[in-house]
Amino acid sequence: MKKLFTFLITILFIGITVPSATAVENEIVVITETTHRNFDGLFRDDLLAQSLAPTGRLGELIYVPIKTNRIWVIDPALVDEVTAMTNKYSLVNKTPGVGSDIALSWITQLRYVTSRNQVIALAYGNPDIKLAKRLAPSELKMYFSYGNESLSKNLIRLVSTRPSFTPTKTVSRLNNSQRISYTKNRQRLTELSRVVEDAELKALRAKLAILLSPSLNRENRNYFSLQAIKAVKNEVGKLSVNEGKYRLTSAQVKVPVTVTNKYPVPVTVDLWLTPDNFKVYTPNIREITIAANSKLQLSMDVSVVAPGNTTIQAQLTDSKGNDVGESAMLSLNLTVIDSRVAWFTTGAAIILFLAAVAQSVRRIRRSKK
Incomplete structure (x- = not known):
């Protein structure tokens, strides 16, 4: 009886401890890639298609x-690029891309192979998190939320986001001038x-987050920084406000100013x-609504105070007075005098005339003595 009891205890102990000793840890698969697409949507090259093939680096991952024990950590910007390739796409040298079928197969396989696993979306473009926090903490939140939305x-399917998770310890090598450029463009x-x-x-x-990616080498950092400036x-x-030159011949005049909205939504x-x-x-002119894809001509009320030339800076702003876009310069040539200035000038002339007469009279009197 004692031996039987000892045997049962041993079996129970083994039954409890064996699973924990043989438990399999989750396999983490990180899918990232240096971007191959310009900010205007054109692809810089077609090398991504090679990587997506079953024998390519990204193909071998999926x-x-x-x-069931995998966790996928994915850069949403990469999946966006691959999705764009599933349709007809072009390279910067104006030749058509040849990887549409490969891209479609890769996306299809990615959806299939991740279907039973947890998927974590990285911040869009896989930026250096520490650098992004330092340069634009609020924008980093946007990169995470946009990345989650895009990958989903x-x-x-639904995916998760873990801001504390960093797939690599490498850091961005963006130089100081490029950081300043990124900040200005972001703003x-x-x-x-x-x-x-x-x-x-x-x-x-x-x-813009791709500019902060640790995966960019010097050539890519220079290239995409310049591309970002052009795109922004x-x-x-x-x-925008159209610049113009005007000649004003009245003291009170309405000057036509044109505002252009090329967006598909009213602004x-x-x-x-x-x-x-x-x-x-x-x-100032308040609460101007410009219809989608249209131009609107406004009447700028101008009161001329003095003749000459002047330049008016025309700046669009939001309702709180924050600048929006570039300012435009409106050059005015003023050939009229405001009535108040005319009266002042005339009065001054009369005073000078009377002073001259008085001085002449005094001279005549002195000459007679």
């Missing part, structure tokens, strides 16, 4: 049997986002008008 859409797009709700604008804002300039130019802004001197006065 063309594997399904396992492309995989047709310009953020300003624009306050008044424009547009998917392409949001996508460009998120794609083009984006900001979609909402409401204010227009701040700042003369560079006191020769004119013009009030």
Whole structure:
């Protein structure tokens, strides 16, 4: 009886301890890649197609049997690029891409092989988290939220986000001038986002995160930093005030000013008008709504105070007075005099004339003595 009891205790102990001793840890699969697509949507090269093939680096990661103990950590920007390749796409040298079928197969396999596993979305573009926190902590939150939304859409399932998870210890080598450029471009797009709700604008804002990616070598950092400047300039130019030159011949005049909106949504802004001197006065124009893909001509009320030349800086702003986009310069040539100035000038002339007469009289009197 004692031996039987000892045997049962031993079996129970083995039954409890064996599973923990043989438990299999989760396999973490990280899927990231240096971007191959410019900010304008064109692909810099077609090397990504080679990597997506079953024998390529990215292909070997997913063309594997399904396992239940995997965790997938994925850069949503990469999946966005692959998704873009599933349709007809072009390279910067104007030749068509040849990887559409490979990309479609890769996306299909990725959805299949991850279907039973947890998927973690990295911040969009896989930026250096520490650098992003230092340069733009609020924007980093956007990179995470946009990445989660994008990856969920492309995989047709819900994914999770872990801001504390970093797939690599390498850091971005972005130099100081490139960091300044990134910050300026980010700020310009953020300003624009306050008044424009547009998917392409949001996508460009998120794609700036690739500039902070540790995977970029020096050549790529230089290349994509310049590409970002061009892309942001083009984006900001979609909402603008047309510059112009005007000749004013009246003391009170309405000057036509044109505002252009190339976005597919209506935009409401204010227009701040700042003369560079006191020769004119013009009030700001509030709550201007420009219809989608259209131009709107406004009437700028100008009161001329003195003749000469002046330049008015026309700046679009949001409702709180924050600048939106680039300012425009309106050059005015003033050939009229305000009535108040005319009276003042005339009065001064009369006084000078009387003073001259008085001086002449005094001279005549002195000469007679």
